[in-house]
Amino acid sequence: MANGTTTTATDDDDFVITPTRPGEEKGAWSAWIQDLLFTVDHKKLGLMYIGSGLLFFVVAGLMATLIRAQLAFPNSHLIAPDVYNRFFTMHGTAMVFMVGMPIIFGMANYLVPIMIGARDMAFPRLNAFGFWMFFFSGWFLYFSYFAGPGLYNAGSAPDIGWFAYSPLTAKAFSRGHSSDYWTLSLLSSGIGSMATALNIIVTTISLRCKGMTLGRMPLFVWTFLVVAFLVILALPPLSACQIMLILDRYLGAKFFDTQSGGSAVLWQHFFWIFGHPEVYILILPGFAAMNEIVPVFSRKPIFGYPIMVGANVMIAFISLGVWAHHMFTVGMTSLGNSFFAISTMLVAIPTGIKIFNWIGTMYGGKIRFEMPMIFCIAFLFQFLIAGLTGVMLSVAPFDWQLSDSYFVVAHFHYVLIGGLLYTIFASIYYWYPKAFGRMMSHKIGLWHFWLFTIGFHLTFGPQHIAGFLGMPRRIYTYEAGRGWEIWNLMSSIGVIFQLAGVLLFVWNLIYSYRKGKIAGDDPWDAWTLEWATTSPPPDYNFEKIPEVRSRRPLWDLKHPDDPDWKYE
Amino acid sequence: MDTFINQPVSIDEITPWRPPSIRKVGMLTLITTESALFAIFVVAYIFYIGKSLNGPYPHELLEIPWSASFALFGSSATITFAEFALKKGNRPLFHLWWFITIAMGIYFLGFTAYEWHEFIFEKHLTISTNVFGTTFYSLVGLHASHVVVGLLLLGTILISSLRNKLDHEHHEHVEIISWYWHFVDAVWAVVLTVVYFISAHY
Amino acid sequence: MTLLLPALTARAAEPTVYPISNMFDPLSKPALMIHESSIVVSLICLVIFLLVTGMIAYVVVKFPSKGASDDRQEPPQIYGSSQIELAWTVIPILITVVLILVTTRTIGEIQDKKMPENAVRVTIIGHQWWWEIHYMKPDGKGGWITDFVTANELHIPLSPKDKPRPTALTLESADVIHSYWVPQLNGKTDVIPNHQNHMWFEPWATGTFLGNCAEYCGTQHANMLIRVMVQKPDEFEKWLADQRAAPRTPLDAIALQGRQVFFGNSCVSCHKIAGTVAVGLFGPDLTHLMARTAIGSGVAPIGQASLRDWVRNPAHLKPGVLMPDMQLSEAQVDQVVAYLMTLK
């Protein structure tokens, strides 16, 4: 197609390289928009993923702010019950599917091809398809606020919780179309995710540059390979149960119709067969970023590369068999409960290995406290707490108490924010210079870090205690006198700090884009291939496809007397 | 910095660098995802065996579709013959086997259409009748939709080959499409066992 | 177990209401069993937390770069160490084994407990957003049938340690999934349509225990509260006898008019009052309404004012509630409330 000849029309899916970005020189708005709409470049798509993810983060974060405002005091009448229920549904759904997923896919898109010395993803057009599916689903989900009865009483957004337990989603209990927006949105974003994951797998398997054996692949890429496999295996169950729900709602099928012999528990199994691997899909990219950032700022190679790869694979493998730890209270047999409690606890072992290996990497190093590293150290501490509360939840009898209480809310915000979001911050501070050619401000960064960290612990720390005191989640109000007031108030105050932190972060992004220090190709003195090209990289990434002979190609180049490949 | 990596570092010269084809890896990955999707529908089917509150029940309706299964399984063989002919460079034979494959696929679909027509209009089993109807139509329908996609792919190859647009590079396309077709077949083996052999007793 | 027990149960004076539903303050056997394994697990986690935090703090304090000049010299490049990595694989495995033993033992003990003959049998049916409670009696054929029906507030007998008398709950749902949770008495168990679940209590303190519906079940999930009254055996028997008896007939004129309003309206198609033509099943049984302490499964304490408020417009107290505004005149409201107040 590109060369105008007729014969190979179906054959040029890969390696479509436009030498210059259309409209780049003119700088016209229309050209810019056109460029965004039609681009198939993995770096632009990556940034578009991250940009729209951050946009949804702000929206979903503001919803959380309103949730906390309502819960600050008992018997509050700030927000009506329906509106509140829509808030937490939309907050949770958006944070998982429209914030977490796109940002990690953005990271993969931007970095995986450069790190393996490729010019683009294996299927660039499929890549664009994946992005637009996600983008469409995000807006479609939020459009529910305006659709149907619309805006009146805050619209018809779904109010079924982010895991939408049947039969609350059945026509009888969810009239109108709010639940349809939810299913259709997740179905289409799921298709996009599977397409993107397929692309990542093919890219890492087939497009590695010369010399980059699997054993020399950066751990970042390894981790994303594992994530992509998890997506490939775990997203289909989600799509399957969405299809079933659509059949139920539109054709009167009986999958989850408890009045006609359908089972409500089946939905839970199908959802969590997806849902649990999903949370590892979200945290493994965080591990991926740790694997790059911690060594560079400790000035040492990652400690125990092979076992780190093994731990990733183990985590992914085990995580496919633990889903029912979200269902300890549904009345499984004692054998079932024991099985899932045990399998869940096993995850602690490979995860512990990772934690210890990161500490081992830092041990004996020369740690530089740049912003990415600061976020990573906070990650270590916070993820440790989160993981241990996870272990408490995995003790099925303890979970009979803790399940669906604020303790769970605290647990998963510690993993999702203290884990995932912190590594997203770290990654943005780390790779921003690569993407935009300028450093992010360290000073604003520190303010961002401290405000957000204080706010985060103030918000979610007390929720553990509220959970111990029997406070269930997803309640729009609570009575006074049950000992929950103080913890909720603290929690709500924390959000103010978080809000300020996020504002500073956004400001840092904008400010540094214009005024940041010029970064140069390799500001952090790092070792993987993305730092071997210009910042920002040219459309084709590398003038000449590199060849590597160790895990740290740039170390070899900088230390020709003591290269890595001698030891591997 | 560029000078560093552009330096020809001759390494691994003994082992040539030949990563696998992106299309093959892509197809295998796609098949993995699809298997996961089918697995869920199969599990749902098995879970609901014998749980219908009202008829019609499977044992009243289901008959083992010998001829359709024969056609579909047979088409897995014929597509292999077609591939073989293509490798030998025998175009007409390739067209013949390829066409037979498509014909057998269409026969299979025709059977499903006939079966469904009978179930719906004569036996009064629809997707909303009971959990058997629900799981039956969704599982068999999901498989049938994959047969349709497979037939479309097979059709495009046939057309472009007849118009002489299938050159040597496209042989890989033929190969991966045949993989997909084998997959659709393998799924049928599972569906046949679960639906027609096992659940027909309930 | 025996160590913790007296410490927890020795209270100055037994309160009548336990407002703080603290799961670490168990007053019933299954809750205590959970509590014990929780404490073991929490302590293990605490120790791990302190150790690992110590490790993190150590490397952060011990190995910072000493500034630009120091940076030029890279530290020794260590790629790993099989012994160390083996150590921090094996130690967590051992800890996990301990956790597994604690967990599986407790699961079995609580879940597979056989209910004795003298157990009180109760079936609880979750509704959007209230609880229907059936007290069961033997049907003579080895099964159980309903003795009488009440709503929202569960009364159970004290279970002395030497002569335990558990209450065995069967949980069912009429619509969506709910979850029955009274932290001081036991963990939660989901209440699922088309699926039966079981749980049990064996409390050793009298008083009112609070809990919540713990599975999101729609608009008023927040106000689907739970109250369990643990009573001394004789009080409990008396309560049972009262509940079985038919309600008193209304005495004064106003209440009589109220009775007419009640039976002239569609109240009867949703509510049941034993011994009358009101046999509705959609809303709570009102036979002994005034024997309860709260209405709307806990949104307000029961009394003339709250009943008036409720009957005039239930959505005022409980927005989204499935009982409609009955559009009664002010006078009719007064009359109905007067009638309701006689349902003791």
Ligand code: HEA
């Ligand atoms: C990024 C997301 C993420 C991650 C990584 C995890 C990690 C873990 N989670 Fe979490 N989880 C969620 C996100 C996540 N979770 C979410 C979103 C929910 C709620 C969903 C909802 O209901 O809305 C949830 C809910 C949830 C439940 C269900 C609670 C309930 O609803 O009743 C359980 C129960 O077992 C659980 C357990 C665990 C465990 C054991 C881990 C483990 O992987 C943790 C392993 C880590 C460590 C243990 C720390 C490091 C290890 C060491 C230092 C080694 C030594 C330690 C030991 C030997 C113990 N999680």
Ligand code: HEA
């Ligand atoms: C990645 C996932 C993620 C993230 C990052 C967050 C972030 C936050 N979450 Fe979220 N949360 C979930 C995932 C996440 N959550 C999930 C899955 C659920 C379960 C839902 C369910 O039950 O179904 C949940 C539920 C949940 C609840 C429980 C609700 C309930 O059960 O009733 C609460 C309550 O406190 C809460 C609070 C917060 C807060 C305060 C933040 C904060 O960290 C947010 C910080 C962000 C901001 C404060 C935005 C800043 C905005 C700006 C800078 C813009 C300023 C611009 C203008 C003013 C114009 N969340």
Ligand code: CUA
């Ligand atoms: Cu009933 Cu929540």
Ligand SMILES: [Cu+2]
């Ligand atoms: Cu999980």
